[in-house]
Amino acid sequence: MNDTFLKACRGEDVPYTPVWLMRQAGRYMPEYREVRGTVDFLTLCKTPELAAKVSFQPVDILGVDAAILFSDILIPVEGMGMKIEFSEKHGPVLPEPVRNRALMEKLTVPVPEDELSFVLETIKILRAGLKVPLIGFSGAPFTLATYMIEGGSSKNFLNTKRMMYQNHGVFGGLMEKITDTVVAYLRAQIRAGAQAVQLFDTWAGVLGPEDFRAYALPWVKTVIKELKGEGVPIIYFVNGCAGLLKDIRNSGAQVIGIDWRVDIGEAVRKLGKKVSVQGNLDPCALLMPPDAMKERVRDILDKGRAARGHIFNLGHGVLPEIPVDNVKMLVDAVHELSGK
């Protein structure tokens, strides 16, 4: 068993810097497209054998040091009783967004072992076959709330912020239900076999620091506190984190995932010595000529050494347009340059 990733999460000595990539199972990979060609996206998420199959692919093909469950951050939201249409072109669409108390109160907190059992099945298949640790995940409460309130992706998040500012009761009630859902969902993933879990806060970076402290961070802290007893590392990834690092530091997570729009050296200084750091190559840097890309990797590795522990990753997911050979080259470069 390769446990380099888990050791780095805990800040223990590692022989080289472990690497995995957000969205490492995905459209950029021909083997994924082959599976995906036979079923739609949601069926892929909900069919344990297929979801496990595409989760294994990057481990075998790229040689990454951790696997991540193939799923979508909105899967628990569907479990709460919301309709979601997944379109790879337009992103997710939720045709009945939550904009008032009545709709908020109709939402339920799913029992993962019932409504989301396919995820737990996928985890069991993966654990039986993997020789690297398995990461489970969920969207973080604020990010899930934005989809539920906006009805999909958004440019200005005006509906979300309107509810935050004008209707504390409904917003708070929604966040509580989401938080309960995320806690139950991640706890079930851990008990099914996930050896670490990541909270994806894809949209928390649209909040200024004061709003982040008021409307996103408290619920993240609750999730992390509730899961501490499960004994696995929790990674908190915030996209657009540069202005929020001093607050993110207090989330309680053992590992902080950062996007590429901040210098990792500066991030490590702000996050302090009590957490490990995960990141943070620009996903588009995979388009660089090999030598230039390696220089970027070397710089991130050098700066990452100042952290308690460093897990190499991109600053966001692998894009569908990236040649798979470049992704392989990245994983090899991280291993080679960090002493594997």
Place this chain on the structure above:
Amino acid sequence: MNDTFLKACRGEDVPYTPVWLMRQAGRYMPEYREVRGTVDFLTLCKTPELAAKVSFQPVDILGVDAAILFSDILIPVEGMGMKIEFSEKHGPVLPEPVRNRALMEKLTVPVPEDELSFVLETIKILRAGLKVPLIGFSGAPFTLATYMIEGGSSKNFLNTKRMMYQNHGVFGGLMEKITDTVVAYLRAQIRAGAQAVQLFDTWAGVLGPEDFRAYALPWVKTVIKELKGEGVPIIYFVNGCAGLLKDIRNSGAQVIGIDWRVDIGEAVRKLGKKVSVQGNLDPCALLMPPDAMKERVRDILDKGRAARGHIFNLGHGVLPEIPVDNVKMLVDAVHELSGK
């Protein structure tokens, strides 16, 4: 003449904190919609009497301390010979994006007094009627390049970054032509009467710090250096600036405009004592109940006092959905709470 804004730009003592708002002339205002109802967006930009009319509106209606020329950041790009279709719903579309050397070489550097004379006419009408300073503006080189390369707005800026990384010659040639255009355009605006100019770097925040230093900042520095001799304050606004402040500090601009996703106190500390700071209320905070909004204003004013000079603004443009009364309340609150 109310010169509070210009004094704050230069770091001189002011009796209260001056305020203007990005996109203060715009769709949220009924008087604007009335004018806009009679002509399309591009005709409005290109008809000096109408462009001046909507530029005057927020000065009269809101009582802001500066006017800004009504125009679009892409106007100089059209002057370079690119076709642009403006759609308020989908944003600008450039049907023939620049993706190779031949297309880059076909671009011209416009003579503002010829191709862009309508802008200079607008400035003259405004100066004749204004009792507050007039701000001219242009998109910053990197931001203009993204539109020209992507053909419009973008999610991941993959084409721009591909050109940056893989084709230095074409990217550099494009940036040089854009820079020459911006310098000539802003110089002409200043000579026609603009008393300050703002460079809008709407998309520089999609770059990590290293790419910002390599692919955006050098051309901004050139623009600012070329314009220094004109003797008017230059404001450099970077949207998504939180991770870039240490580099932005070296742009040469007298005023740095910041978005809302960073604490203004932290920004002032990073930017140092040689520049004034402009910003940075979340545009969505205009949806807050009055007392909560005033608390946010007070906090920004308090922290802004640590800067050499502070000009109050939003962290991005006024959104069309914002009630005009809320915008008036904001301007009044800034004045009242800062001692007017």
